[in-house]
Amino acid sequence: MKKLLFTILIFFSFFSTLLPVAKALDVVAKSGYWKDIQEAVDSVAASGGGNVYIPEGTFNFVNVNESWTGARVIIPAGVNLFGARTERDSNGSVVEWKTILVMPWDMPGDKSYVPPHWFLIAGNRDPSKPSRFSDIALIGYREFNHSAKGYYLGIRVSGVINFRIDHCRLKEIPDGIFVGVGWDAQPASGVIDHCKLENDYGIPDPYEQRTTGYGINVYRSESIYQWPNIQDIAGKYNDYTVFIEDCYFTKWRHCVLGNHGAHYVMRHCKIEHGWAYGEVDQHPIYTSPQVACRLAEIYDNQFINLDDWTPTANLLIAQHAGSVIVFNNYFNAAPWGNNNGYWSLLQINKGVNYNSSFDPQNNYLWNNSYSGTPAALVDGGIENVDYFLYKPEWYTPYPYPHPLTLEEAKYYVNITGVVIDSSTGLAIENAIVSCNNTFNSTTNSTGGYFISIPIAAPFSCNLTVSKEGYLSNSTIIS
16 A cells, blocks of 8 residues: 655745846845845855845844945845845836835935945956846935935946846935946946836935935946947947936936946936936036046936926936937926926037037937927027937937846745655655646655746646655645
8 A cells, every 4th residue: 555745845935036047046134234135145145146135024224323434235246136026017117115125314424426325236347247136125214304414325336247226216315326436436237227216305406415416327437538439339238338217216416317438328217306407417527538428318208297496407408518319208398487397308518528529419309299388499509510300310229128127037936845754754765846747856865855946926836746656745835
């Protein structure tokens, strides 16, 4: 008579990760406290890379009265950091965050060039070591005390090729995300997508008194002085290009800006309740031998429901340098002196760079629409000299969505347990444990098994155990 096998489920876990992953280490941080995150990151980095998961919950990122300089958590390239899987709508936008990191006090920080930052993702431009930062909300203290003055940066990226920051929230974080910024920073390339960068309570000006700065700040490098022809970089994903896709911004001094040779692409984003201080900005450069912002491609965005900052600053795109390609955008417009909309789509400001070759030029705008009546579509510059109201025949936008966003976040279900003889209670070696007759594991000498399954939610598994001379047994896991 055949005896019955019995499987005891010891551990069942549900992880989000990026496929493919070859022999990557998965580590779950003890909490969202910075030391626990850093400990998990260090463990994964020591193994050559892999994934760190912060559990679901709301955590104080630091303790009250705990301050720092530089980066609080350093993530080497090749290490990915995930929060608990977010709830998302049909467009991929987040409905609810499950992993929330909170600043619990008015940590002073500073308004230096690179303020103290929560996270630094740093590499040496090795394309085999991308990093991902996903499904995490960072909440500043100003969310709880609207008069808080502390100044810090959320995420900084340096020298990482093919980074991805996605499905994150930065709320009341004075500076949001810096890429390639700082004398010690290296060029980086990647995508920031499906993120919400929000402020409700800070002020952008006067500059020395600001409590809100830049949503996303992009540099190529402060030590690279190349000034390429825009036809060589437009519509391309270069090793220093940053794509900003499907993001939401509100109330920043500048939502997106670039300098020091930057090339960024802002597309399919929504900017709402802005201060019109230059929602998008191309910064100039004042000192030799450095270069200014090179190129911004801005298309398929909405700029709506303006909350102007001053009656003389209703700026949408403020261009002090380089070139812009602007098309298929929609904005609320208004004539000069009217604070209910943007006075123009693009304001060109020449003569502020130390080298006039960095001044605004080779700008192309077409198929942009608006409600109301703008004072002018373009303010400043000369048509057919500084800017052109048509699509250049040589230009093709880079495919949307960016390929990095198509590497779907699949889920690993890790199932482990032991198989025992139902009559004797002894462990059974060399039994076959199978999930849905597809993913198998053979039990070891202690009856233990482990199955790791990449799947898409919702998840259901018919877990079956079998061995010659025994009756098989099964159970459903979902």
